[in-house]
Amino acid sequence: MRADTLLREAWSQVPSPGSAETEFERFTGKRMERILATVVAIGSAALGVQALFAAIGGMPPDVPLVRVLLLVGVYVPLVAMLVACVTGRGVRLSAGAFAIVYLIALAAWPFIVNSDHASDEGQPWIFFLVNVGVVAAMLAFAMRVQLIWAVGVPLVYGYVRLVEGEFSHSYWTKTAFDVSFTLILGIVIVSLGWMFRSVAAGVDEARGQAVASYASAAAAAAAEEERVAMAALMHDSVLAALIAAERADTDRARDLAVAMAREALTRLANTEAAVAQEGSDEPVGAAQIVIELRRALSETGADAVVEEHGSSASIPGRAARALVLAARQAIGNAVAHAGGRGLHLLVTGRDRHSITVTITDTGPGFDMEAVAEDRLGIRASIIARMAGVAGTATIDSDSTGTTVVLGWEAE
Numbered sequence: 408m409r410a411d412t413l414l415r416e417a418w419s420q421v422p423s424p425g426s427a428e429t430e431f432e433r434f435t436g437k438r439m440e441r442i443l444a445t446v447v448a449i450g451s452a453a454l455g456v457q458a459l460f461a462a463i464g465g466m467p468p469d470v471p472l473v474r475v476l477l478l479v480g481v482y483v484p485l486v487a488m489l490v491a492c493v494t495g496r497g498v499r500l501s502a503g504a505f506a507i508v509y510l511i512a513l514a515a516w517p518f519i520v521n522s523d524h525a526s527d528e529g530q531p532w533i534f535f536l537v538n539v540g541v542v543a544a545m546l547a548f549a550m551r552v553q554l555i556w557a558v559g560v561p562l563v564y565g566y567v568r569l570v571e572g573e574f575s576h577s578y579w580t581k582t583a584f585d586v587s588f589t590l591i592l593g594i595v596i597v598s599l600g601w602m603f604r605s606v607a608a609g610v611d612e613a614r615g616q617a618v619a620s621y622a623s624a625a626a627a628a629a630a631e632e633e634r635v636a637m638a639a640l641m642h643d644s645v646l647a648a649l650i651a652a653e654r655a656d657t658d659r660a661r662d663l664a665v666a667m668a669r670e671a672l673t674r675l676a677n678t679e680a681a682v683a684q685e686g687s688d689e690p691v692g693a694a695q696i697v698i699e700l701r702r703a704l705s706e707t708g709a710d711a712v713v714e715e716h717g718s719s720a721s722i723p724g725r726a727a728r729a730l731v732l733a734a735r736q737a738i739g740n741a742v743a744h745a746g747g748r749g750l751h752l753l754v755t756g757r758d759r760h761s762i763t764v765t766i767t768d769t770g771p772g773f774d775m776e777a778v779a780e781d782r783l784g785i786r787a788s789i790i791a792r793m794a795g796v797a798g799t800a801t802i803d804s805d806s807t808g809t810t811v812v813l814g815w816e817a818e
Contacts, residue, residue, distance in 0.1 A: 439607035448492035458535035503547030509540040541593040557593035691727035711750035720756025736788040737766040737811040745770020760817035772804040
């Protein structure tokens with residue numbers, strides 16, 4: 408399979424910007440969500456273990472069943488959230504479930520825990536999970552809801568503690584400190600999550616714009632390549648056939664004009680094909696290229712010497728076709744502008760997969776810089792054509808003559 412075919416197939420796998428395939432477009436955003444989930448899992452696991460030890464150590468021997476159920480009711484969704492964060496599956500659902508369950512458990516705390524034991528227990532175990540509830544909301548909800556959780560959960564905790572302490576003076580100072588600390592920390596956590604997500608979204612947007620720019624550039628390059636190919640085709644085949652038909656004054660010349668016109672029409676009819684009538688990629692040897700060049704000399708009526716060195720060399724058919732067409736144009740230029748004086752062709756096979764065609768004449772030469780932009784005989788039919796098959800074309804011209812060297816070498 409050719410390299411250009413592989414590139415087209417690879418490019419077809421890239422979803423265009425704005426398409427429904429957002430998995431590829433949000434690559435950085437998905438990575439950032441994975442990182443946030445992993446960090447949340449580590450921090451929540453540490454706080455969860457501390458809260459569990461505090462809960463077990465602070466429970467009296469005759470602990471009511473409802474307190475055990477409260478502990479289980481909080482830790483089951485917490486463990487589910489940790490597992491989801493580690494595996495990367497169902498993170499939003501499990502985190503949202505824990506955030507809601509925790510808020511309900513926190514609000515129900517003074518109705519479940521006997522306030523007589525509040526002073527004995529000290530800081531309750533459920534306090535360790537206040538910011539875990541905030542980060543769970545950060546993973547599960549939209550930004551507005553995250554801020555509500557970051558502010559609301561610490562305030563609910565503070566109210567619960569004051570209710571538990573019957574709004575005594577000793578509880579106000581300590582509760583105010585706890586609420587202030589958790590409130591500030593919760594807002595910082597939500598702000599960091601928003602910042603990281605915004606950066607990731609910016610990177611994804613920039614990448615999408617870069618892909619769109621590259622797609623536009625690739626489309627423009629393809630259009631320009633097609634324009635050059637069509638211009639070269641018109642110059643090489645169509646115009647040559649028309650000129651030959653106009654100058655045909657003998658039966659042989661008319662037959663030649665008909666053959667050229669038939670070839671031009673065939674190539675025009677096949678311009679939509681992938682290879683644009685450039686032939687197959689079956690290897691073509693130097694001997695066959697020599698035959699094609701002698702045929703080109705015969706068609707133009709030029710008298711020239713054709714030498715061949717290294718007949719064992721062969722190159723892909725498409726490259727050989729471009730090489731022959733570029734050489735035909737060089738021959739036509741030598742006949743048209745130098746009268747074919749001193750025309751000489753040399754086909755050299757430097758190794759098994761490398762061929763060079765050299766066309767020289769002893770005409771008056773020309774100045775490359777003085778050639779008009781709309782003259783496509785050299786720029787499109789020789790230089791651009793060889794560049795299209797990864798070949799080379801060099802042109803040296805002065806008052807003693809012109810030398811055109813065309814080459815193709817396997818990489």
